[in-house]
Amino acid sequence: MNKLTSYTIKEIHKGFQDKLLTPTSFVDLCIQRAKQKSELNAFITLTEEIAENHAIESEKRTYIDKKMRPLEGITIAIKDNFCTKNIPTTCASNMLKNFVPTYDATVYSRLINSGACLVGKSNLDEFAMGSGTVDSIFGPTRNPWFSSEDWKISGGSSGGSAVSVSSGSCVAAIGSDTGGSTRNPAALCGVIGLKPTYGLVSRYGLIPLVNSMDVPGILARNIDDTTKILNCVAGPDTLDATTVKKPFKPINITDIDLSQIKIGIPVEYHCEGMSTEVIGLWRHIADLLENEKCQIQSVTLPHTSVSIAAYSILNQCEVASNMARYDGLEFGLRTSEDYSTEELYASTRCIGFNNVVRSRIFAGNYFLLTRNYEKYFLKALRLRRLISDDFNKVFNGPNSVDLLLTPTTLTDAPTYNDFTSKHNRDQCALQDYCTQPANMAGIPAVSIPIRVSTNNMPLSLQLMGPAFSEQVLLNVAKRIEDLVQFPSLKME
Amino acid sequence: MPGTLPVLNYSCIEQAICTGLAISAEINKCSYFDRKNYFYPDLPQGYQITQFFEPIVKNGKVFINNNEKEIRIARIHLEQDAGKSIHEESKTYIDLNRAGVALMEIVSEPDLRSSAEAAEFMKKLRQILRYIGSCDGDMEKGSLRCDANVSVRPKGSSTFGTRCEIKNLNSIRYIVQAIDYEAQRQIKILESGGEISQDTLLFDVTLGKTKVMRSKEDSSDYRYFPEPDLLPVEINQDKIDSIKSSLPELPDQKKLRYIEELGINEYDADVITSDKEIADYFEKLAKKHDSKIAVTWLTVELFGRLNKTNIDIVSSPIKADALSELLDFIVDGTISAKLGKQVFDIMFETGKPASLIIEEQDLKQITDRGQIAEVIDTIINSNQDKVQEYKSGKTKLYGFFVGEVMKLTKGKASPDVVNSILNEKLSN
Numbered sequence: 001m002n003k004l005t006s007y008t009i010k011e012i013h014k015g016f017q018d019k020l021l022t023p024t025s026f027v028d029l030c031i032q033r034a035k036q037k038s039e040l041n042a043f044i045t046l047t048e049e050i051a052e053n054h055a056i057e058s059e060k061r062t063y064i065d066k067k068m069r070p071l072e073g074i075t076i077a078i079k080d081n082f083c084t085k086n087i088p089t090t091c092a093s094n095m096l097k098n099f100v101p102t103y104d105a106t107v108y109s110r111l112i113n114s115g116a117c118l119v120g121k122s123n124l125d126e127f128a129m130g131s132g133t134v135d136s137i138f139g140p141t142r143n144p145w146f147s148s149e150d151w152k153i154s155g156g157s158s159g160g161s162a163v164s165v166s167s168g169s170c171v172a173a174i175g176s177d178t179g180g181s182t183r184n185p186a187a188l189c190g191v192i193g194l195k196p197t198y199g200l201v202s203r204y205g206l207i208p209l210v211n212s213m214d215v216p217g218i219l220a221r222n223i224d225d226t227t228k229i230l231n232c233v234a235g236p237d238t239l240d241a242t243t244v245k246k247p248f249k250p251i252n253i254t255d256i257d258l259s260q261i262k263i264g265i266p267v268e269y270h271c272e273g274m275s276t277e278v279i280g281l282w283r284h285i286a287d288l289l290e291n292e293k294c295q296i297q298s299v300t301l302p303h304t305s306v307s308i309a310a311y312s313i314l315n316q317c318e319v320a321s322n323m324a325r326y327d328g329l330e331f332g333l334r335t336s337e338d339y340s341t342e343e344l345y346a347s348t349r350c351i352g353f354n355n356v357v358r359s360r361i362f363a364g365n366y367f368l369l370t371r372n373y374e375k376y377f378l379k380a381l382r383l384r385r386l387i388s389d390d391f392n393k394v395f396n397g398p399n400s401v402d403l404l405l406t407p408t409t410l411t412d413a414p415t416y417n418d419f420t421s422k423h424n425r426d427q428c429a430l431q432d433y434c435t436q437p438a439n440m441a442g443i444p445a446v447s448i449p450i451r452v453s454t455n456n457m458p459l460s461l462q463l464m465g466p467a468f469s470e471q472v473l474l475n476v477a478k479r480i481e482d483l484v485q486f487p488s489l490k491m492e
Numbered sequence: 493m494p495g496t497l498p499v500l501n502y503s504c505i506e507q508a509i510c511t512g513l514a515i516s517a518e519i520n521k522c523s524y525f526d527r528k529n530y531f532y533p534d535l536p537q538g539y540q541i542t543q544f545f546e547p548i549v550k551n552g553k554v555f556i557n558n559n560e561k562e563i564r565i566a567r568i569h570l571e572q573d574a575g576k577s578i579h580e581e582s583k584t585y586i587d588l589n590r591a592g593v594a595l596m597e598i599v600s601e602p603d604l605r606s607s608a609e610a611a612e613f614m615k616k617l618r619q620i621l622r623y624i625g626s627c628d629g630d631m632e633k634g635s636l637r638c639d640a641n642v643s644v645r646p647k648g649s650s651t652f653g654t655r656c657e658i659k660n661l662n663s664i665r666y667i668v669q670a671i672d673y674e675a676q677r678q679i680k681i682l683e684s685g686g687e688i689s690q691d692t693l694l695f696d697v698t699l700g701k702t703k704v705m706r707s708k709e710d711s712s713d714y715r716y717f718p719e720p721d722l723l724p725v726e727i728n729q730d731k732i733d734s735i736k737s738s739l740p741e742l743p744d745q746k747k748l749r750y751i752e753e754l755g756i757n758e759y760d761a762d763v764i765t766s767d768k769e770i771a772d773y774f775e776k777l778a779k780k781h782d783s784k785i786a787v788t789w790l791t792v793e794l795f796g797r798l799n800k801t802n803i804d805i806v807s808s809p810i811k812a813d814a815l816s817e818l819l820d821f822i823v824d825g826t827i828s829a830k831l832g833k834q835v836f837d838i839m840f841e842t843g844k845p846a847s848l849i850i851e852e853q854d855l856k857q858i859t860d861r862g863q864i865a866e867v868i869d870t871i872i873n874s875n876q877d878k879v880q881e882y883k884s885g886k887t888k889l890y891g892f893f894v895g896e897v898m899k900l901t902k903g904k905a906s907p908d909v910v911n912s913i914l915n916e917k918l919s920n
Contacts, residue, residue, distance in 0.1 A: 083495045096494070105495060207494040211720035240497050241722050317717060321529050324538020325494065329586070332494075341533055341584075368529070368715035377717060 004033050004168030006488035009074055009225045012171065016062055016073060023058035023073030027051045027117050030075040034119060034169035037491075040142045042154075042163040043120040044080045045088055051075065054117035061115065069115030070232055075170040076111055079161050080121040081128050082174060082216070083205040084108055087118075091207055092136035093126045095332045095352030105205020106237045107174055107216045114232040119170045122160030125424075126354050128176055128209045129319070131184050131431035132419050133159025135356055143189055143413045144489060145457050152413040152457060155185035155431075158217065162189040165219045166489050172220040172229050178209045179311055179428070180408075180435025182217025183447035183462060187408035190449040190458030190489065192226045192477070194218040195435075197467045198442035199244045201230075202237035210318045211242075213311075213439040221488065223478040226446070227251050230470065244468075256475045258292045263476075264299035264394055264401035269434055271305070275411040281450055281459050282407050288483055289405070299401060301390040303383065304437060308429050310383035311436045313367055313376050319357075320364025326352060356424045388441040395466040402472055404464040406434050408447040412457035438464050446477050449486040458486070497721050498541055498572075504594040505725055507626040508548045508570055509735050511596060514624050514742055515565055517552025521727050525570075525719040530712050534575035534586050542571035542597075544716045548725065554600075554620070556612040559744065563613050564601035570594055590634075596626070602641070602652060607671035611664050614638060619743050623768045631662045638667055642674040644682065653678065654688040658695050658702055670695040674702050746771055754783040763791055769805045776812035781819050789815060793833065797840050809843045810836070818846040831855050831903055859906040864897070865913050867905070871896045872917060882918055893918070 015021035031048050058073040078084060081091045083101035090096045104112075112118070125135040133141040133156035141159040143152040144167040154163045158175025162185035165173045175182035177195040186193025194217060201216045208214055216233065220226040235248030265286055270279065290296045328334035328348030337347040353361070367376040394401060409431060419427060438445040445464040453459045463480075465473040512519050526544040547569035554563045575591035577584055598617065604610045618629035618636060629636045643655035658674060661667045673695075678688050692711070693702040741749070743765045750761040764774045764787070777786035794815065798808060818839065822832040827850060838849045850856060858864060871893060872879055882889045897910050 083493075089494075091494075099494070101493065101495070103493070103496070204497055205495045239499065241499050242497075242720075318720060321527050321539050321715070321717070324529060324531065325536060327531060327533075327538060329533055330493075330536050330588075342531075345531060365529075365715060368717055369713050370715075373715075373717070 004029060005166065005491060006221065007168075007171065008222055009071070009171060009228055012074065013068070013072065016068075023055040023062060023117065024052065026073055027055035027075055027119070030119055030169055030171075033167065034164065037144065037167050037169065040144055040154075040163050040167060041139050042122055042141055042160040042167065042169060043077070044090055044092065044123050044136075044138050044160070046120040047087060047118050050087065051117045051119050054112065058115055058117060069113075070228060071111060072115035074116050074172065075119045076116045077119050077122045077161055077164040077170045077173040078105075078108055078111075079124055079128075079158050079173070079175045081124060081176055081207045081209075082108055083207065084118070084121065087121065089121065089207070090137075091127045092124050092138055093352065093354070093357070094137055095326050095348075096207075097137065097333065099332050101205075103205065106202035106239060107233045108205065110233045111174070111229070116232075119164070122158070122164050122173060122175075124160060124181075125157035125356070127207070127319075127323070127357055128157040128178060128181055129356050129360060129428075130157045130424055131180065131428050132156045132424075133185065134416065134420055135354060135424060137354070140416060142416075143457070144491070145190060145413070146455075150415045150417060152415050153188070153419045155188035155409070155413060157181040157185075158193075158219065159185045159189075161219045162186050162191055162193070165189075165191045165221060167491065168489075172218065172225055174233075175217040175219055176206055176209070177215050177217035177435075177439065178213050179315065179432040179439050182219060183408050183435050183445060184431055186219050187447045187449070187460035187462075188413040188458060190452075190460070190486065192218075192220050192223060192449070192481075193408075193447040193460075194220075194226050194230065194474075195438060195445045196230060196234065196470060197444045198439075199242050200234050200248070200444075200468065200470070202233075202240040202243050204237055204239040208318070208322045210315045210439075211322070212314070212318065213442075215439070223446075223448075223474055223481050224253060227253055227474050230474075249471075251471050251474055253475060253478050256472070256479070258289065258294045258476070258479060261403065261472070261476055262295040262297065262401040263289060264297055264404045266299050266301045266304065266394070266404055266406060268301050268304035269406040271410070271433055273410045273430060273433075274407065277412070277453055278407045278410060278459060282405070282461060285450060285461055285480065285484075286405060289480070292479070292483070296405075297399070297401065299394050299399075299404070301387075301394060301437070303386045303390050306383055307387050307437045307440055308433060310380040310387070311432070311440055312425075312429065313380040314384065314440075316360045316364035317367050317377055317380075318364070319360045320362075320368065323349075323353070323357065323361050328352075359425070384440050387437055391437075391441045391443055391464075391466070402465065402469070403476055406462050406464070408434060408460045408462040410434070412453040412455055412459055434462060441467075443467050444470050444473055446473055448477050448480050448484075450480075450484050451486060498592075498719075500722060500725070501594055504570060504596075505548070505727070506735060508568055508596055509727065509732060510624050510739060511598075511621065511626045512549035512552060512568055513732070513736050513739055514620050515552035515554055517549045517565060517568070519727060519732050520546060520548050520550060521729075522546065522724050523548040523569075523727075524724040525722045526716045527719050528571075529715040532574065532577075533584065534577045534588070534591065536575065536588060536591055540572055540574065541719050541722070543569035544714075545718070546724075548727075554613060554616055555744070556609060556616050561603075561609070563603045563609075566599045566601050568596050568598050571597060602643075607668040607675070610640060610671055611668050614664055614667060619766065623740060623743055625740075631664070634662060637662055640667055640671055640674075642671055642678070643688070644675050644678045653682070654690050656688065656691050656693050656702070658693045659705060661695060666695060666697055669697075669700055670702060673700060677702065740768070743768075743771075750783075754778065756783055756787055760787050760791060767805070773805055773808075773812045777816050777819065780816055781823065785819060785823070789819060789836075793836055797837075809841075810839050814839060814845055821846055821850060825857060825859065825906070826850065827855055827857050828903070828907060831857070834903075854902075855904060857906050858901055858904045859909055861909055861913065864901070864905050864909050865917075867897055867900050868893075868910070868913050868917055871900070879918065890914070890918070 082105040141154040161173035161175040166189040183193040231250040333352040335347040527539040547567040549568035552565035575588040621627040638661040643653040690708040
């Protein structure tokens with residue numbers, strides 16, 4: 001059973017071929033695991049019947065048609081902010097608690113068309129606003145790496161997706177990444193978390209947080225699997241005008257020559273609050289890569305420290321507008337308030353949204369007022385441009401580098417009690433420090449688990465590259481993965 | 493529905509460019525969309541996607557009053573239509589069928605000085621839109637709507653008064669009524685020492701009065717910001733040029749051509765170019781026939797029947813080709829003009845082609861002199877008394893003889909031949 005936390009797609013497919021496993025038996029194992037580990041609260045909805053149906057079709061294709069698809073019989077979880085037809089999609093919010101979409105998100109339909117089997121819809125912070133998966137109406141998701149009274153958080157907002165992958169309930173999961181929401185829980189739960197380039201993967205069906213930064217993210221236990229998933233979901237989508245029109249060239253993992261790779265260490269990521277263990281880890285991997293003939297140099301991204309403030313303004317502005325559609329009229333929650341339409345709006349939105357969502361709406365509307373537009377929104381946009389320019393210079397200017405190496409998070413996973421002692425807003429400002437600049441610039445980034453901390457928790461680092469550099473990004477990540485041999489989670 | 497994304501309809505972009513070119517405007521080579529945020533039950537997203545900062549078309553012009561007055565067009569922008577709220581006593585129904593459909597908003601500068609000019613402007617605009625096919629201009633169905641801003645000022649004053657906006661006027665008649673009412677209302681307020689408050693109004697068509705929909709104080713801050721789900725619209729010069737070259741002849745150009753090249757009088761030219769469908773019909777006739785004959789048959793005969801039966805030219809039972817064929821028969825003398833009108837009536841009622849009707853009813857004109865002379869002889873022989881009267885000076889009786897000839901030939905005798913033989917025989 002412990003193999004569930006380490007199986008690769010390749011091994012599973014070999015198992016299918018050797019009939020040591022079949023799609024139905026494998027799906028069954030994963031469902032059993034999810035049920036056994038229900039105390040982790042990774043899932044909002046377990047889709048047992050759907051998974052079984054998918055598995056039966058997989059089995060038919062594998063053994064009767066003998067036409068295996070790339071993700072045949074591979075179990076997946078989908079963050080509960082991606083629409084899935086006839087399957088509740090809640091965003092972990094009272095507002096959408098009973099919402100059942102009538103259509104599939106592009107990412108989900110592409111995975112199913114590639115042979116994947118849906119195990120369930122995974123937990124998140126309400127409307128993906130958070131970095132702990134603690135602000136869900138279904139309760140927090142627990143980190144599977146530690147079990148005691150004083151348990152640790154999974155990170156967020158795609159905590160359910162990270163936990164479902166690390167605990168073996170599925171092989172891979174889809175998260176969303178607006179400021180680090182895929183990479184953060186991946187880092188804290190010891191799995192790979194990929195945020196692709198903005199526009200590479202369709203957002204159609206992803207319930208938006210910040211449209212200009214949201215990207216579907218991929219969580220898996222290794223780079224090979226991550227790449228396989230990406231190859232199935234990436235590419236143009238006529239339903240999302242912001243996807244690139246150029247056909248997608250599948251990524252392939254090869255034996256690359258590290259001596260041809262230049263990696264930058266941005267000094268500004270060395271920030272207040274970063275644990276000495278993380279700093280040590282960062283240095284250690286830089287050394288390790290240097291030993292492998294990689295060229296390591298320190299670089300500067302001067303606007304990094306203002307990024308989080310600009311990010312938070314832009315985030316709240318788009319949130320304020322995106323959340324306006326939840327008015328109690330067309331779908332989702334509607335209170336019985338009938339004094340006036342305005343009262344119905346107010347009571348529905350008051351009961352439907354938690355404090356975090358409401359306060360972001362409030363702040364966003366304030367920033368967008370005509371009298372504040374110049375002062376906040378336009379300034380934040382200008383900063384965003386500067387941050388993007390910083391990356392451009394580092395990747396394309398003189399002495400350019402191919403990739404950047406930074407920590408993903410400042411520390412290993414905090415305990416629930418420590419984490420919730422701070423306000424959601426402050427936690428996000430802290431937790432997203434290293435991750436959100438990639439969203440501001442739209443560039444790809446991947447979090448790779450490196451080793452286990454003195455607290456026995458995963459510690460991870462992040463690689464970032466220029467837009468559409470997934471090929472080199474994932475290949476270097478693969479080498480790091482091979483070098484560090486991060487252990488898979490042992491479960492009793 | 494949460495998670496769905498807007499996708500641009502490129503034919504709408506082309507229509508906007510086309511419209512911009514038709515009003516000699518600048519086409520913005522890089523326009524983009526913005527969100528206008530407000531809550532309203534018929535706005536399902538809670539925001540409208542529009543072009544606030546950079547519209548696709550700027551600085552155009554439309555001419556009215558016989559091309560003597562220029563009305564400047566500030567901008568044309570593309571936006572999503574909202575749904576429709578239907579209020580009924582204590583309930584409100586929402587029809588979302590048109591929500592999200594693209595529309596062009598055409599904004600004029602304050603250049604109109606009266607309700608008559610406003611009506612004239614709307615007609616001209618509608619004519620242009622119909623010509624280029626970007627809008628059917630059907631105000632009743634809401635495919636063309638008008639928001640009219642009205643202000644008044646003392647004679648001689650150079651600054652405009654405070655304006656009120658009357659929303660959603662859906663006929664030219666209502667535009668005139670609403671503006672006239674509103675102007676009088678504002679004058680009364682000012683003359684009694686009051687002030688105009690900048691309100692948004694609705695026109696109650698049954699009462700013929702404007703009423704306040706919302707006042708400026710409760711108008712909201714729309715919190716515009718660029719729409720993140722849509723990319724900016726980039727248009728290159730080649731695209732503009734190719735649309736320009738495919739632009740149809742516009743009403744003013746057409747009218748001028750009719751007057752100068754075809755020698756049609758201004759009144760008829762106006763009537764024919766008023767609607768592109770009419771002009772198209774006319775041009776099919778004029779391709780083969782003298783333009784004067786074409787004008788007469790079109791504006792007198794066809795319009796007469798269409799008006800009587802309340803049918804528009806598009807659904808006319810007689811298509812241009814069919815009418816053209818009828819004119820052929822008249823011109824080449826196969827039938828007389830008088831019989832032509834009879835055939836025309838049958839065509840209108842049955843939809844049959846002229847050739848078939850002429851054959852079925854045996855209406856071919858008789859031009860054979862011998863045959864007609866025979867008929868005339870019979871008439872003269874059996875009406876000797878009338879012949880005597882005629883010869884003794886009662887020349888009015890000439891008409892009687894013609895009538896008799898026509899009676900006996902069922903109207904088919906060629907009038908020319910009849911006249912020449914009859915004159916000959918009666919003067920003997």
